[in-house]
Structure formats: structure tokens, C-alpha cells
Amino acid sequence: MFAVIQQTLAITAPVFAMLFLGVALKRLHWIDNAFIDTASSLVFRGTMPTLLFIGIVKADLSTALQPELLLFFVIATLVCFAIAWAWAIWRVPHVDRGIYTQGxxxxxxxxxGLALxxxxxxxxxxxxxxxxGGVVILCYNVLSAIVLAIYSPGAKTGVLxxxxxxVTNPLIIGVLAAIPFAYWQIPLPAWLMTSGQYFAQMTLPLALICxxxxxxxNSLRRSSGVAVGSSLMKMVWLPLISTLGAWLWGFRDADLAILFLYFASPTAAASFVMARAVGANHELAAAIIVITTLAAVVTTNIGLLILQWGGWI
Structure with a gap:
């Protein structure tokens, strides 16, 4: 158990370090709002799509392609999305519903998830x-694009x-563009992959600093109620429902543990990048990321302890 706690801390501590670095740089006036706008745009339009593209191209589809597990994850994701959105409609102010649901x-x-x-x-x-992860990325970005388009300020909500x-979301384009290369094992020049990795490696530091x-x-106080509600949904209720569903479906051992780790992961930094790109409440998105990342140290280990205690993993 202690080893798992150390593993979780080893993964989440660098995330917090970069977050606090962003706070310090803003306080020191080394970065400003103009930098944050530019860097966030670069991440959304360039570095993150490249990161997703390279990650999928390098994935070994033949080794662990499990249609039943992938199908369950897609169904569970859709159910979780529907629950979060329904709760947001009932309990969250209209302008924050998209950010709450995505978070x-x-x-x-x-x-x-992948590191653990x-x-x-x-x-x-x-x-x-x-x-x-390839399925995750496609599902998350499509669903996020839908809910943010509906609730973003001034957004058009028609089907078209x-x-x-x-279809114009750079993250989705990056995923779709990579699928043919991964499926047919189309080789890319080594220099191009290396250059792409250099570019993609800027994603997480830039996003977290922003x-x-x-x-x-002040922003944490303003968004505290909604942020805590979204964080509880992300780190407690939805992982509980999804993992129970996986257990009832028949998954056990490593498959069940990996599904749990993916369901119980804190909110992705990409949610902030997308929120800022569409003019939504990015301060709320940032608060949810911080709260869920901190909570992951506790909830992930409790979940794994329960699964081990039950003899299911």
C-alpha cells in the first residue's frame, strides 16, 4: 500500500510543482496574461495535438487490442458524461455547466492513469x-467539444x-490523423519523430504553468462551490459507478485495476486549455484541476486498497 502511495505522489508532485511555478512566475511578473493567452493557444493548436499524434502512432495496437474492454470504457464514459451533464443542468449555473461537466x-x-x-x-x-488512451482521447475531446460549444459565451448551438x-478541434484532428499511421504501421522519418517529440514535450509544462x-x-473563492462539486463527481462518484460497472461486467485483476486507474484519474490539464480556447470560465477549470490532482493522492490509493482487499485485483 505504501508503495502505491509513493508511486502516486511521484506522479502528482511534479504536476503540483509546475502549477506552483506558474503561480510564482505570475507573482514575479515574469509572465503575464498576454503570455498565458499565447502559450495556451500554442498548446491547444500545436503542441498537444502533436503529443496526441505521437502517442497514438507509437502505441502497439496488436499487443493489447481488447474490443470488449474498449467497448466498456466507451459506454462507461458516455454514462459518466450523461450523469455529470444532467447534474450540472439541475444544480450548476448555466454559464458554468460546460466547465463543470468537462471537469x-x-x-x-x-x-x-498510464503512469500508474x-x-x-x-x-x-x-x-x-x-x-x-487512444479511445479515451477521442471520446473525451468529442464530448468536451460538444458541451463547451453549447455553454460557451456567444457560442452557436445548432447541429452544424x-x-x-x-471536426475543427485540433486535438481531435491530431487523434484522427494518427490512426492510419498506427493501424497500418506506416513509418515516419526518424528526424520528424524526434522533432515532433521536442515540440510535444512542451505541452505539459506550458499548460501547467498557464x-x-x-x-x-479570489478566483478559487469565486469558483469554490462549483469546483468542489465537480471534483467530488470526478474523484468519488463517477469512479465508484464505473468501477462497479466494470466489476459487474466481469473484469478482474489487471484489467479491472487499469480501468479503475483511468476512471479515477484527476481532471486533465487539457480541460483548461480547451476552456480558455473557447472563452469559457478557465479559472473554474484551473481550480477543478488543482483540487482533483490533490484528491487523487487519497482517492486512488483508497480505491486500490478496496479492490485488493476484495481480492479482485
Whole structure:
């Protein structure tokens, strides 16, 4: 148990370090709002799509392609999205419903989920997690694009407008562009992959620094109620429902643990980037990311302890 806590801390501590660095840089006036706007745009339009593209291209689809597990994850994600959205409609102010919903269902699987899966189950965790990650990315970005388009200030909510927001989303384009290369194992020049990795490696530091630069005590106070509600949905209720569903479906051992780790991951940094890109309440998105990342140290380990105690993993 203590080893798992150390693993979780080893993954989440660098995330917090970059967040606090963003806070410090803003306080020192080394970065300003203009930098945050430019850097967030660069992440959304360039570095993050490149990161997603490279991650899928490098995934070994033949090693861990499990249609039943992938199907369950898609169904569970849709159910979680529907629950979060329904609760937001009932309990959250109209302007914040998109951010609440995205924060409640969109996990940081590329950093926390995959890293813990690999740490616990080695090559199997890495291969299954990477293949699952491709499905995760596509589902999360399509659903986020829909709900943010509906609730973003001044957004057009017709079917054509929402469809356009999906097909023009750089993150979705990055995923779709990578699928043929991954499926048919089309090789890319080594220099191009290396250059792409250099570019993609800027994603997480830039995104987290921008989140930290946006945080302030006033913004945390303003968004505290909604942020805590979304965080509880993300870190407690939806992982509980999804993991119970996986257990009832018949998943056990490594498959059940990896599904749990993906469901229980804190809110992804990409949620802040997308919120800022569409002019939504990015301060609320930043607060949800901070709260869920902190909560992950506790909830992830409690969940794994319960699953181990029951003899299911």
C-alpha cells in the first residue's frame, strides 16, 4: 500500500510543482496574461495535438487490442458524461455547466492513469493503457467539444455549429490523423519523430504553468462551490459507478485495476486549455484541476486498497 502511495505522489508532485511555478512566475511578473493567452493557444493548436499524434502512432495496437474492454470504457464514459451533464443542468449555473461537466468526466489518463498502470503492471499496463488512451482521447475531446460549444459565451448551438467545433478541434484532428499511421504501421522519418517529440514535450509544462498563472485566491473563492462539486463527481462518484460497472461486467485483476486507474484519474490539464480556447470560465477549470490532482493522492490509493482487499485485483 505504501508503495502505491509513493508511486502516486511521484506522479502528482511534479504536476503540483509546475502549477506552483506558474503561480510564482505570475507573482514575479515574469509572465503575464498576454503570455498565458499565447502559450495556451500554442498548446491547444500545436503542441498537444502533436503529443496526441505521437502517442497514438507509437502505441502497439496488436499487443493489447481488447474490443470488449474498449467497448466498456466507451459506454462507461458516455454514462459518466450523461450523469455529470444532467447534474450540472439541475444544480450548476448555466454559464458554468460546460466547465463543470468537462471537469467531472475528463481524466488525466495520459499522465496519471498510464503512469500508474505501467508502474503496477509493467509492459502489459503500458500497452493496454496506450491503446485505451487512444479511445479515451477521442471520446473525451468529442464530448468536451460538444458541451463547451453549447455553454460557451456567444457560442452557436445548432447541429452544424457543434459539428464544426468538433471536426475543427485540433486535438481531435491530431487523434484522427494518427490512426492510419498506427493501424497500418506506416513509418515516419526518424528526424520528424524526434522533432515532433521536442515540440510535444512542451505541452505539459506550458499548460501547467498557464494554469498556475491563472490561479489566485479570489478566483478559487469565486469558483469554490462549483469546483468542489465537480471534483467530488470526478474523484468519488463517477469512479465508484464505473468501477462497479466494470466489476459487474466481469473484469478482474489487471484489467479491472487499469480501468479503475483511468476512471479515477484527476481532471486533465487539457480541460483548461480547451476552456480558455473557447472563452469559457478557465479559472473554474484551473481550480477543478488543482483540487482533483490533490484528491487523487487519497482517492486512488483508497480505491486500490478496496479492490485488493476484495481480492479482485
Amino acid at each position: 467531472a468526466f475528463r481524466g488525466n489518463n495520459g499522465i496519471v 498502470a505501467t508502474s503496477m503492471y509493467g509492459d502489459y499496463g503500458l500497452s493496454l493503457g496506450a491503446v485505451l 455549429a457543434i459539428s464544426k467545433s468538433i 494554469i498556475g498563472g491563472t490561479l489566485s485566491l
